[in-house]
Amino acid sequence: xxHYNNRRRQFLxxxxxxxxxxxxxxxxxxxxxxLCLQLIKSALPQLKIKRVYVxxxxxxxxxxxxxxxxxxxxxxxxxxxxxxxxxxxxxPKYLMQRILYYHSTMITERLYPRESYGEIPKxxxxxxxxxxxxxxxxxxxxxxxxxxxxNELKFKDGFxxxxxxxxxxxxxxxxxxxxxxxxxxxxxxxRTDFVREVKYAVKLAKRRNDWRDRYMLVKDWVQDRVDYxxxxxxxxxxEKFVQQLIKKAMSxxxxxxxxxxxxxxxxxxxxxxxxxxxxxxQA
Numbered sequence: 001x002x003h004y005n006n007r008r009r010q011f012l013x014x015x016x017x018x019x020x021x022x023x024x025x026x027x028x029x030x031x032x033x034x035l036c037l038q039l040i041k042s043a044l045p046q047l048k049i050k051r052v053y054v055x056x057x058x059x060x061x062x063x064x065x066x067x068x069x070x071x072x073x074x075x076x077x078x079x080x081x082x083x084x085x086x087x088x089x090x091x092p093k094y095l096m097q098r099i100l101y102y103h104s105t106m107i108t109e110r111l112y113p114r115e116s117y118g119e120i121p122k123x124x125x126x127x128x129x130x131x132x133x134x135x136x137x138x139x140x141x142x143x144x145x146x147x148x149x150x151n152e153l154k155f156k157d158g159f160x161x162x163x164x165x166x167x168x169x170x171x172x173x174x175x176x177x178x179x180x181x182x183x184x185x186x187x188x189x190x191r192t193d194f195v196r197e198v199k200y201a202v203k204l205a206k207r208r209n210d211w212r213d214r215y216m217l218v219k220d221w222v223q224d225r226v227d228y229x230x231x232x233x234x235x236x237x238x239e240k241f242v243q244q245l246i247k248k249a250m251s252x253x254x255x256x257x258x259x260x261x262x263x264x265x266x267x268x269x270x271x272x273x274x275x276x277x278x279x280x281x282q283a
Contacts (some may be wrong), residue, residue, distance in 0.1 A: 037190065043126055054073060054074070127163050131165060139173060263276070
């Protein structure tokens with residue numbers, strides 16, 4: 001019982017300290033259509049849309065056998081455009097594959113039998129990450145289909161993927177997007193009306209006791225399964241698994257810092273450093 005109370009106290013502290021970078025808070029605050037629309041327009045100023053319809057923490061199923069997808073923000077433009085906006089706090093292993101799957105799932109949901117491929121809606125997937133996915137020092141990456149590297153021939157009929165982060169060069173980003181990046185990163189923000197409204201929406205979201213209770217319930221459910229998984233895996237099995245990861249990384253000549261960052265995403269820093277000291281061999 002003491003362990004349970006301590007856990008609940010921890011989750012409550014997390015809720016009280018959370019901000020827009022928390023994916024649950026993000027999904028609640030940005031579900032307001034006017035805020036969602038402004039975020040889309042700040043990231044994609046070339047789009048001439050005036051209204052969106054939003055579903056927060058939306059679930060999509062391509063079919064009964066497909067992998068379940070839960071989107072932070074799912075929005076639909078007045079012209080049939082489909083948007084998925086995600087807050088990504090940790091570096092996943094297969095980000096691009098996940099983005100591709102989100103595109104395909106949204107398309108499958110909206111393309112009905114006997115409709116032509118020309119009826120495929122334009123889909124936009126926007127990931128706001130707390131890391132620079134490509135490690136190139138930019139805040140804005142647009143990923144398109146480009147034949148043989150000829151940028152002039154890039155596919156322009158939808159399927160646009162944006163990978164954003166608040167820690168790189170923001171040259172070319174709109175003032176609203178730069179202000180939003182500052183908010184996500186915890187820097188002084190609120191120069192624009194848009195971000196001032198987002199900050200107020202976050203404050204209102206955190207006052208909702210039902211949302212707070214739901215957040216703590218989900219956290220508790222996840223932690224139960226994490227604890228169970230830890231109990232089922234011995235230290236020897238865990239170390240053997242990490243040893244195989246390090247061995248594979250060395251065979252592909254992955255640099256030390258990148259490997260360490262990947263290990264810390266899955267394990268704690270102390271364990272990652274211990275395993276690297278034991279198994280990583282400098283060339």
